[in-house]
Amino acid sequence: MEQGLALLLALSLGLLQPGHGQPLHVEPPEPEVAMAVGASLQFTCSLACAGGAARVRWRGLDIGLGAVLSEAGSSVLSVHNASLSATGTRVCEGSCGDRRFQRTVKLLVYAFPDQLAVSPATLVPGRNQEVACTAHSVSPTDTLSFSLLLGNRELEGVQALGREEKEEDLQETEDLLFRVTQRWLLPPLGTPAPPTLHCQATMRLPGLELSHRRALPVLHSQTSLERPDPTSSEPPTTTSPQATPQQGSTGTPRTDSSTRTCRPEIHWSLEPVSWELLCEAACGPGMTVHWTLAPGGLAAYKRREAGAQAWLSLPPDGSRTEGFFQCRLDPGGQVVSLYVPIQKVIPKT
Incomplete structure (x- = not known):
């Protein structure tokens, strides 16, 4: 009660004048300001006194770091x-004689780089x-939300x-x-299936809304994918068809008779106690193949x-997920991909 009366007395005497209409001027004027990690910003506070010298100063977290420059009527x-x-x-x-004024600014520093990843590819x-x-590498997390989009609208029927x-x-x-990872259960896509879905991450801050998107391409046929990248915002391009693999499938590297371009081939060996993929290319000396993608x-x-x-091959714990495996031939850059469904495998001992 006594504190309340003291505050009312100070206000009536003009000793403290918070709120609207006070002569303190702050730039930027917003009461809450968001800025990115690594950015720089200046806050200017000024006061004009009629017939007297104004005193203005900032106080807060940066004062001890020498980040404040004050002069008559202004403080930066x-x-x-x-x-x-x-x-x-x-x-x-700020003060003008016996009259005192105060303004507060809330500063929120955020991190939201364009480092969005999706799974599966x-x-x-x-x-x-x-x-x-x-x-990846975000803060604060309570300002972040996710959505699955079909076009510019949220996809219906998705279970978080x-x-x-x-x-x-x-x-x-x-x-x-x-x-921060958000997971959904996606029901079977309708017919015809959309070409691409998008994951969107949105960070909502005072006076600011930021979004990043990543594409989730939809496979419409068993195709060989040209270097898909789960962090890319563009869907991968398709090349030559690739048949669904069979257990113990074998074959020879394919050669395009018109261009004489050698292409690698993936063989899938699934036995009760082993799981292994072999990529090979019988293209003559000097050719190498490399694995470039795996779930x-x-x-x-x-x-x-x-x-x-x-x-x-599988790691000792036998864990893996279904999806596309891809290898690349060098020189030339020809790629081949194989979709392998999930199956229970007993790892080698």
């Missing part, structure tokens, strides 16, 4: 190469499938499976950044490459 607060720790409230105080129509969208946040292990920065990333598999032959 500079935020250089902003880090996430610069987030907080800054206060400008390609959607297969006619089946339920899990879709994941991950935004949950959201996961993990701290990024980034040694080159002291900022605490996060990896979950190549690091999750055992690889062995020897010139025109390259093997890919």
Whole structure:
């Protein structure tokens, strides 16, 4: 009660005049300001006094760093190469004789790089499938939302499976950044299936809305994919057809009789105690093949490459996901892909 009466008395005497109509002028004028990590910004606070000298000063997190320059009637607060720790409230105080004024500015530093990744790299129509969208190195996370889009509208019939946040292990920065993943269960796509869906991540900040998108191409036939990239916003291009693999399938590298272009071939060997893919190309000396794509990333598999032959096998725990495997022939750059469905495999002991 006594504090309330003291505040009313100060207001009536003009000792403290917060709120609208006060003569303190701040640029930028918004009460909340968002700025990106690494950016720089100046906050200017000024006061004009009739018939007297005005005193103005900023106080807040940066004062001890010497980032404030004050002179008669004006004070400039500079935020250089902003880090996430610069987030907080800054206060400008001014006085004209016995009259005192105050303005506050809330600064929010955010990180939202265009580092969106989607999984799987390609959607297969006619089946339920899990879709994941991950935004890397973001902060704050409570301003971030995800959506699956068909064109510019949210896709209907999608079941949200949950959201996961993990701290990024980034040694080159002291900022605490996060990896945020949203998962959905996608029902079988209609007929005809759309050519592409998009994952969109949106960060909503004071006076600012930012979005990043990544494409989820839809496979319309068993095709060989030209170097698909799960972080690319453009769908991969298709090349020559590739048949659905059979257990223990074999064959010879294909040669285009009109252009005499040698192409690699993928063989799939699935036995009760082993799982292995072989990419090879009988194209003469000096040719090599390399694995370039695998569900979950190549690091999750055992690889062995020897010139025109390259093997890919399961890790000791036998874990993997269904999807496309791709290898590339060099020189030439010809690629071939094989879609392998999920099957229970007993790893080698």
